[in-house]
Amino acid sequence: QVQLVESGGGVVQPGGSLRLSCAASGSSFSTYGMHWVRQAPGKGLEWVAYIRNDGSSQYYVDSVKGRFTLSRDNSKNTLHLQMRSLRAEDTAVYYCVKGKRDYSNYVFEYWGQGTLVTVSS
């Protein structure tokens, strides 16, 4: 079973930047796709971004396109989400999520504990 640990959350002013990281335990990190899913306070779940196992492709929800960049370092078992031009509506708990490699990487198999991002002046 994979363990995912997010870091990098915090308070940032509107228009600011933040970089989230996710450290994955275990081997085989380079064999599965990874996602970020967020949840605004008291709200439902929203998929944010996906990156293929080899980092060759990324997909984003429209609301973050051009502002967020997802990358991965398979040599260090880490995932990064660079967030720029942050807005109040980006305030949420951000979860790092592993795709279910043996069925579909678009199924969210394992979740980290989440890191809170607060965009406020």
Next chain:
Amino acid sequence: DIQMTQSPSSLSASVGDRVTIACRAGQRISTYLNWYQQKQGEAPKLLIYGASNLQSGVPSRFIGSGSGTDFTLSISSLQPDDFATYYCQHSYSAPLTFGGGTKVQIK
């Protein structure tokens, strides 16, 4: 984008009850439908994938069914540990979207 609509948004039930939650997709998605459970203050947990496949370690009282646009999650006999919020999610293509959630509360 594929819109996912869950109903009801909340329900009250007693231990031992059979509970059913519905999820409708805005277009046909075959069986690319998954269910998650989220307890207060915790990360979501995968219950069902591919509409009806039980994730390893999940109790067999959780049953998923459906295909096309209409899906259901049933809990055959509600247990105290099952009081939580449940979300459906399609895995047909990006962007991936969730239903609004169904909160299962104690009656």
